[in-house]
Amino acid sequence: MPSVNPDEWRRPGPTTGQRRTDVWTGLAAAAVALLNLFIVRHAGFVKSEDVAPLAEQICWVLAITLPLTVRRRYPDVVAVVIAAAFIGGQARGSQEQQVTIGVLFASIYTLGAWGRDRGRSRLLRLTIIGAMFAWLAAVFVIFGGDSVAPAVKASAAFNTFVVNAAFFAFCHLMGDAVWRGVRHGYELEEQTAELRAAHAAAAERAVLGERVRIARELHDVVAHHVSVMGIQASACRRAMDKDPARARTALTAVEEGARTAVDELRRMLGALRASGAPEAGGPAGIDRLPEIAERAEEAGLAVRYAVYGDPVPLPESLSQAAYRIVQEAVTNTLKHARASAVDVRVRYLSGQIELDVTDDGRGGPADGGGLGVIGMRERVAVHDGTLEHGPQPNGGYRVRARIPYPAKAAA
Structure with missing residues (x-):
């Protein structure tokens, strides 16, 4: 059976239930991110003179998290907006990072799992990941500080790049895997439909074959017995005047042949009326x-x-x-x-x-x-x-x- 061409197949859009789930997911992510922002500010985990005002930080958090409410409807746009807002918020000194980085990973995964155009989806994901690593490099170059030892700075950069590479690769590959799984399920549905159609066609062929079988049985029964009856009738006609005894024998054979033919036909018609029922008198066999x-x-x-x-x-x-x-x-x-x-x-x-x-x-x-x-x-x-x-x-x-x-x- 032919499979779906991966380059031509388009995943159907989200259902109403999935859209509703996305709305609640985006709102929940926004609420958790705002709560975490206030906790971080109150606890003083991040101390910097360059942090943005609270109102601006709230705006950055909402700009990153709220697009999740339509993540499966517009995965391309959502991924680009979240990536741009994440870099903008980090550049402006937003103190909320734990939830927003998770939202960024979720947007990349969603783009891989729900992107309609696979070529564009792959290009956008690689572009976003490349932009993130470029931003990381810029952070280390610009904000790394001269007081930090080069070895420590190199170790921190290596660790940060490796961990982020693992997370980004996981999101990228997981999105592709989910998309392939959905496409495989679609192929199975198509194959199931084809199997149903093939089953229906086979049933039609079985009906046609049964008709042919019945026609063959009728031909065998009628042709044989009628042929014997015709020959016996001819013999009876020739012997009617010269040998009455032989004529009576021939007529008896004609009578028996007619009775046998009728019995055979009755047996066949009975089998047609009640499929699977035992045949009266037993079927004709080699015995x-x-x-x-x-x-x-x-x-x-x-x-x-x-x-x-x-x-x-x-x-x-x-x-x-x-x-x-x-x-x-x-x-x-x-x-x-x-x-x-x-x-x-x-x-x-x-x-x-x-x-x-x-x-x-x-x-x-x-x-x-x-x-x-x-x-x-x-x-x-x-x-x-x-x-x-x-x-x-x-x-x-x-x-x-x-x-x-x-x-x-x-x-």
């Missing part, structure tokens, strides 16, 4: 192949039916397929071959069953061409078997199917 041989004999063919090897219990679907393949092959012999004899052999080989139907008729085209051969080919293909059919060198026509069966059946 009913002798019935096909008997009906072929009644139709006037000399039939030789034989089973070789030790029979094994087959899955129901494979057993039905074997029955239909032999039934169709014998039906084609009755309808088209003008044969006098047919040889039906069932061989249980190692791991597979072989169905071999050969007649002595006039043969036929090697490609089969008819619906019956197509149905046999489909049944064999479903079970990963092979089908051979075509005229024989010495006359006649042969159909041979080999279908593997599960190992547990052989055991």
Whole structure:
């Protein structure tokens, strides 16, 4: 399945609940920063003659913290405003640093996690981080003091740069990681939708396949029995005056064929009305192949039916397929071959069953061409078997199917 292009994907904007959370977060950060400012001033932790008046410091604190109220709606603007206000406040001697530095880190993280344009988001973050390190360098150069030993100044600068580099890198990488996680979730949602669509398409194909199966079953049942009934009716017509006993036998066969066809059709229609319900009289399987041989004999063919090897219990679907393949092959012999004899052999080989139907008729085209051969080919293909059919060198026509069966059946 195709994944979302990272350069083209845009993260959806924040929800109403997330916007409301941002408002409360910004207000809370502003309140905590102002409280910390008053504590720092009252305790005298930072003593300098260059500090800004209290009102100006309050303005700087609010300028840094309040943009958090819209941080996910406008992450680019918020990050730039907070960074600029942070540098401005530090340059003017604002005494509040603990909360505002956290707000700066939060804005960089938000820009990485919520930036719509990934290229611009990455450029802005790197620019802000570079500006912060430039400001740190300027602070050490301008305000480092000449009374401090060079070694101490170098150690303090190194420690400050390393700690800040770690924090800035963490915020940068965490923002990217969150953005990738959201994009991955979006990909999963798209793939889930595609899977649902594929499932629906598979269901439609299953319905179509079931229709084809029903059509194939109807063709096998109707064609076989009607063919036998037609041949028996023809024999009855010819023997009506000369051999009444034979005519009665033929009519009995026609009656039995009609009854069998009706029973088969009723069984199939019952299965359609109640899917999964047991079929009345049991499904047609390989154990009913002798019935096909008997009906072929009644139709006037000399039939030789034989089973070789030790029979094994087959899955129901494979057993039905074997029955239909032999039934169709014998039906084609009755309808088209003008044969006098047919040889039906069932061989249980190692791991597979072989169905071999050969007649002595006039043969036929090697490609089969008819619906019956197509149905046999489909049944064999479903079970990963092979089908051979075509005229024989010495006359006649042969159909041979080999279908593997599960190992547990052989055991």
